[in-house]
Amino acid sequence: MSDFEPIILKKIPDYHNIEIYMKHGGYSSLKKALKMKPEEIIEEVKKSGLRGRGGACFPAGMKWSFMPQKTDKPKYLCCNGDESEPASFKDREIFEKNPHQFIEGTLIACWAMGIKTAYVYIRGEYYPWIVMLQKAIDDAYSKGFIGKNILGSGYSTDIYIHRGAGAYICGEETALLNSIEGKRGMPRFKPPFPANYGLWGCPTTINNIETLANIPPIIEKGGEWFSKIGEPKHPGSLLYGLSGHINKPGIYELPSGTLLTDLIYKYGGGVKDNKAIKMIIPGGSSMPPLRGDEIDGLRMDNEHLKSVNSYIGTGGIVVMNEDTDIVKVIKRITKFYYHESCGQCTPCREGCGWMLKILDRIDKGMGRPEDIDLLKDVANNIEGNTICAFGDAAAWPVKWAIKKFIADFEKKVSESVELPVTNKVHSLRLAVQE
Amino acid sequence: MEIKFTEENLKKLEEAKSHYPTNDAALMSALWLAQYQFGWLSNDVMKYVGDLLNIPYEHVLGVAEFYTMYNKKPVGKHHLQVCTNVSCMLCGGYDVVDYISNKLDIGVGETTPDGKFTLIEAECLGSCGTAPMMQINDYYEENLTKDKIDEILEKLSKS
Numbered sequence: 220m221s222d223f224e225p226i227i228l229k230k231i232p233d234y235h236n237i238e239i240y241m242k243h244g245g246y247s248s249l250k251k252a253l254k255m256k257p258e259e260i261i262e263e264v265k266k267s268g269l270r271g272r273g274g275a276c277f278p279a280g281m282k283w284s285f286m287p288q289k290t291d292k293p294k295y296l297c298c299n300g301d302e303s304e305p306a307s308f309k310d311r312e313i314f315e316k317n318p319h320q321f322i323e324g325t326l327i328a329c330w331a332m333g334i335k336t337a338y339v340y341i342r343g344e345y346y347p348w349i350v351m352l353q354k355a356i357d358d359a360y361s362k363g364f365i366g367k368n369i370l371g372s373g374y375s376t377d378i379y380i381h382r383g384a385g386a387y388i389c390g391e392e393t394a395l396l397n398s399i400e401g402k403r404g405m406p407r408f409k410p411p412f413p414a415n416y417g418l419w420g421c422p423t424t425i426n427n428i429e430t431l432a433n434i435p436p437i438i439e440k441g442g443e444w445f446s447k448i449g450e451p452k453h454p455g456s457l458l459y460g461l462s463g464h465i466n467k468p469g470i471y472e473l474p475s476g477t478l479l480t481d482l483i484y485k486y487g488g489g490v491k492d493n494k495a496i497k498m499i500i501p502g503g504s505s506m507p508p509l510r511g512d513e514i515d516g517l518r519m520d521n522e523h524l525k526s527v528n529s530y531i532g533t534g535g536i537v538v539m540n541e542d543t544d545i546v547k548v549i550k551r552i553t554k555f556y557y558h559e560s561c562g563q564c565t566p567c568r569e570g571c572g573w574m575l576k577i578l579d580r581i582d583k584g585m586g587r588p589e590d591i592d593l594l595k596d597v598a599n600n601i602e603g604n605t606i607c608a609f610g611d612a613a614a615w616p617v618k619w620a621i622k623k624f625i626a627d628f629e630k631k632v633s634e635s636v637e638l639p640v641t642n643k644v645h646s647l648r649l650a651v652q653e
Numbered sequence: 654m655e656i657k658f659t660e661e662n663l664k665k666l667e668e669a670k671s672h673y674p675t676n677d678a679a680l681m682s683a684l685w686l687a688q689y690q691f692g693w694l695s696n697d698v699m700k701y702v703g704d705l706l707n708i709p710y711e712h713v714l715g716v717a718e719f720y721t722m723y724n725k726k727p728v729g730k731h732h733l734q735v736c737t738n739v740s741c742m743l744c745g746g747y748d749v750v751d752y753i754s755n756k757l758d759i760g761v762g763e764t765t766p767d768g769k770f771t772l773i774e775a776e777c778l779g780s781c782g783t784a785p786m787m788q789i790n791d792y793y794e795e796n797l798t799k800d801k802i803d804e805i806l807e808k809l810s811k812s
């Protein structure tokens with residue numbers, strides 16, 4: 220259907236199998252990299268323009284160059300497979316279909332930064348995929364790609380899986396560090412940044428699974444080749460995830476900057492029952508939503524999404540048809556943030572609860588006219604006032620949904636029924652308990 | 654019942670400890686092993702795990718409480734965790750919850766009297782492209798329909 224030759228999710232049967240992977244040239248980038256100087260590798264990754272695929276789009280080569288070269292301390296790499304942002308299901312696809320390319324990328328990253336231990340943090344729910352990745356790691360150990368004296372180079376690296384246990388916040392990089400250390404997954408203040416003070420106080424880099432899976436082809440074909448794929452400011456392929464009211468949901472690997480309408484209509488088979496689109500989440504539940512009338516000609520990469528006040532995030536696209544109850548959807552998303560807040564910062568801990576309470580009463584036809592402004596106010600007070608970016612992630616969907624779908628909120632408020640409330644405090648408490 | 658890891662689990666714990674520079678870091682692995690062996694994490698189990706790793710009970714409790722997948726109370730043999738987050742909600746996730754709730758005659762958070770099934774609502778499980786879906790213990794059941802749910806519950810109720 221597409222002429223694009225996938226970089227990660229290749230259409231080769233049984234590519235997850237190490238023998239098949241090697242038959243198609245797998246692990247030759249590692250061999251090549253081990254003959255290169257670490258700084259040459261970092262230079263190549265910089266040249267590629269590869270940006271992190273975990274949501275923040277930070278340039279990968281630059282991140283690697285922050286790692287101190289000379290240090291007495293051990294250094295660590297954490298591969299972020301927490302993948303708990305609602306509507307995101309791409310890293311799972313890599314564990315299942317191409318685990319060795321991710322492992323190979325991890326090994327090259329370790330060599331480039333002088334790291335001897337890498338942890339792959341995988342959300343606890345992904346048990347079947349943990350088993351798959353462990354099998355791939357074991358196979359790579361037995362072939363001598365991981366472990367002591369890799370391919371006779373004198374360089375040694377170990378890769379271990381760390382299984383999470385159900386906490387979205389552990390995807391935030393410093394919460395992830397605490398979780399690997401065996402603590403509660405509470406984000407840390409930055410600075411100090413992980414490159415100087417990460418796991419057990421040692422220099423640490425955190426990269427997303429998809430980011431690392433892009434490394435072997437960059438080493439094989441060169442940074443320049445990669446930099447020419449898709450949108451120049453955000454090059455490469457992206458693993459777009461389509462879900463919601465769509466005929467053919469799933470993960471589609473396409474060049475960055477692919478038209479959103481192509482994703483939906485050409486690849487995704489269009490909207491279920493041929494309905495019109497009301498709202499779209501472009502990159503996981505945290506990203507500001509778009510209106511159906513904003514998508515014509517919109518290219519899906521971080522640069523172009525900024526023009527509609529949103530971001531690419533994880534590339535998880537949720538399509539919602541014309542019948543969707545926007546308030547209900549935003550309430551459900553806010554319930555998620557309320558449930559997942561780690562509770563360290565007052566604006567986030569209290570604010571998420573307040574937003575949920577207000578959204579709940581608007582949804583139930585008990586909203587007051589001033590509730591919409593109140594909701595905006597709470598969201599604005601969370602945004603930018605917290606230790607980690609979770610606060611923004613919780614505030615954005617609410618704030619932008621109000622901005623873009625104000626009529627939906629106003630309608631629910633204006634249709635509100637006056638309930639005989641004798642005791643205001645009591646009624647508030649009832650709403651919270653819901 | 655005496656609380657003690659099997660030989661196999663003790664070996665697995667040693668293996669986990671060898672992955673990290675500190676014992677503390679093996680706590681999450683230890684709690685997983687404990688949950689598989691004892692079904693859930695009672696106070697006594699948490700104390701046992703703490704003693705094994707030389708970690709104060711309060712710290713073990715704090716960690717166990719933080720992560721939702723650690724069961725702090727007993728759950729049924731089959732833990733039905735139905736996703737109702739955004740993509741699943743749009744594809745009928747709440748209908749799945751209602752259907753199972755009616756069929757098993759239990760509410761969300763409840764366990765059937767025979768101890769076979771516990772039903773809970775889950776947050777996004779990373780399976781949004783195959784919504785609606787649920788996780789049963791360690792495994793995923795995707796693209797759920799009423800017929801498929803009937804079939805799954807029928808099979809599980811016999812096991």
Ligand SMILES: Cc1cc2nc3c(=O)[nH]c(=O)nc-3n(C[C@H](O)[C@H](O)[C@H](O)COP(=O)(O)O)c2cc1C
Binds near residue numbers: 270301
């Ligand atoms: C609340 C929150 C959740 C996050 N969850 C994830 C996640 O599940 N996976 C991920 O790779 N990055 C996640 N991130 C981003 C990470 O903090 C970090 O930026 C990323 O892993 C870095 O990798 P990259 O540069 O390769 O993208 C999350 C950030 C926040 C604030």
Ligand code: SF4
Binds near residue numbers: 560564567605
């Ligand atoms: S913003 Fe929320 S999740 Fe992040 S540290 Fe503060 S309370 Fe925790």
Ligand code: FES
Binds near residue numbers: 776
């Ligand atoms: S929303 Fe249900 S699995 Fe993601």
